[in-house]
Amino acid sequence: MKKILLALSVILLLSGCYKDDINDLKNDVNGLKERMAQYENLLDVLNKRLYVTSYETKDGSYVITMSDGTKLAVRNTSSFIKIGENGNWWIDGVDTGNAAKGATGATGEAPKIAIGKNGNWIINDVDTGVSASGQKGKDAADIISVSLTEGIMTFTFADGRTISIVASPPDIALTVPSGGFSVDKMQWFSLQPKLTNASGATYKWLVNNEEVSATIDLFSVFATAGTYNVEFKAKNGVGENTKAFTVTVNEKTYVNGIKQIFDFFPAPGQFTNELPAATATDTDETMLQKAEKNLTTGSMVSLGGFGGYVVMGFDHTIINKEGNDFVVLGNAFANWAEPGIVMVSYDANNNGKADDEWYEIAGSEHNKETTIKNYEITYYKPETEPANPSEPNYIKWTDNQGQTGFVSKNAFHKHTFYPLWKGTTVTFKGTFLKSNIYDKSTNGTNWANPAYDWGYVDNWANTDVKGQIDISWAVNSKGESVKLKGINFIKVYNSNRAEGGWLGEVSTEVSGFKDLNL
Incomplete structure (x- = not known):
């Protein structure tokens, strides 16, 4: 019996040793697979011509992010070698005291890294005096070091093989004229630098050490003449590059009014075809010329009923400064406002045309429950002019709210109210504001249309501060506030569909413009 028990014990012991050997072998195989996978992943990076955008130590590994967003994990048992800010070689955060040749950050040649016979790290055939005891004796497929220098990240394997991948800060290509750039004040200044190694990069533009933009392109404007120091910084997880230059801003005199x-x-409205005067032979182009003449010579234009509009431009950028920035002139007076909504735009594509995105100045009525966004109205040209000079059912209209009605004829204006140079229907879209108009007399003899609080044209007297506009009130089509540096174009359209008895319809008038910062 004792012999049997002894034999069983030996068998169990051998069986346990066998299992341990099998487990160790499995672990070795798995470890080898992992190391070979690292090698294959690095080769794949080379084949795809990717580059390193950032790296960090996380959960026992160096996590290296590539330009396509993929991440490689290298066990941080490998040593990390780089050039420190003092120009020396640093290994695992320790200054070797040995100077490195060449400037870090510029793409160049990878250093030659090996472990010497004495067990020290050898870089470019120079003994650093730092022991590599933690790496000596590793398997051939093991990565013994990861180095970052001269814009190259190099992975060195225990058998001497190396794989090198570009790992540099974004490279900035921007041609700067001799003596720097030059621009007139209150004109847009734009730059589009070309970058490489910029995947995942962040950007910063500084003017006289003050940040003005965090985008890759610069689109800015200078309010005053002078010389400005400009810096462009591009940064990724590897490092940062900077391009610095000067901009000379020239003095310039501008017209404080409408240029175009x-x-x-x-x-349709009682002053349509009168301000400015129109004939049956006029066209869009000739009426544009007439409107421009009126608004550049001290006269005015009428926008008619709801939606009628005018788009104006200037010889300079209206800069968004602290406080109110401009006023569009009208002819409002006490208890009689004909408020027009203001839209603003800047010349984003730099072509001098009003074809960029528009932003609405969100005045005091913008968020009221009675305000209708995306309102649309269509007017229909009458087949004949009415015999009754005060015909109430004169020009038919329908809207997208399911309503229909008429623009009334006014005995004081015997001409046609429908724009002579347009087709049989005209449609306008915009934000509809509920009018404040009411009959003070209760018998139709005395009408009033009190002004809105702020933010509109032809709403308060031209000299009243409540008629001034702050560009910072602008919102986009989603109603979100936007930060505009300046504007180049203004659109004004009538916000009301209302009539005041014998006074006729509420029709916004525009008579000029003033830049409050000029």
């Missing part, structure tokens, strides 16, 4: 009219389209 880009579009003029009044809705």
Whole structure:
């Protein structure tokens, strides 16, 4: 019996040893697979011509992010070698005291890294005096070091093989004229630098050490003449590069008023075809010229009923400064406002045309429950002019709210109210504001249309501060506030569909413009 028990014990012991050997072998195989996978992943990076954008130590590994977003994990038992800020070789955070040749950050040649016979790290055939005891004796497929220098990240294997991948800060290509750039004040200054190794990079533009933009391109404007120091910084997880230069801003004299009219389209109204005067032979182009003449010579234009508009431009950028920035002139007076909504735009594509995104100045009525966004109205040209000079059912209209009605004829204006140069229907879209108009007399003899609180044209007297506009009130099509540095174009359209008895319809008038910062 004792012999049997002894034999069983030996068998169990041998069986346990066998299992341990099998487990060790499995672990070795798995470890080898992992190391070979690292090698294959690095080769794949080379084949795809990717580059390193960042690296960090995480959960016992160096996590290296490539330009396509993929991440490689290298066990941080490998040593990390780089050039420190003092120009010396640093190994695992320790200064070797040995100077490195060449400047870090510039793409160059990878260093030659090996473990010497004495067990020290050898870099470019120079003994660093730092022991590599933690790496000596590793398997051939093991990565013994990861180095970052001269814009190259190099992975060195125990058998001497190396794989090198570009790992540099974003490279900035920007041609700067001799003596720097030059621009007139209150004109857009734009730059589009070309970058490489910029995947995942962040950007910063500084003017006289003050950040003005965090985008890759610069689109800015200078309010005053002078010389400005400009820096562009591009940074990724590897490092940062900077391009510095000067911008000379020249003095310039501008007209404080309207320079050009880009579009003029009044809705039907009692002053349509009068301000400016129109004939049956006029066209969009000739009416545009007439409107421009009126608004550049001290006269005015009428925008007719709801939606009628005018688009104006200037010889300089209206800069968004602290406080109110401009006023569009009208002819409002006490208890009679004909408020027009203001839209603003800047010349983003730099072509001098009003074809960029528009932003609405969100005045005091913008968020009220009675305000209708995306309102649309269509007017229909009458087949004949009415015999009754005060015909109430004169020009038919329908809207997208399911309503229909008429623009009334006014005995004081015997001409046609429908724009002579337009087709049989005209449609306008915009934000509809509930009018404040009411009959003070209760018998139709005395009408009033009190002004809105702020933010509109032809709403308060031209000299009243409540008629001034702050560009910072601008919102996008989603109603979100936007930060505009300046604007180049303004559109004004009538916000009301209302009539005041014998006074006729509420029709916004525009008579000029003033830049409050000029």
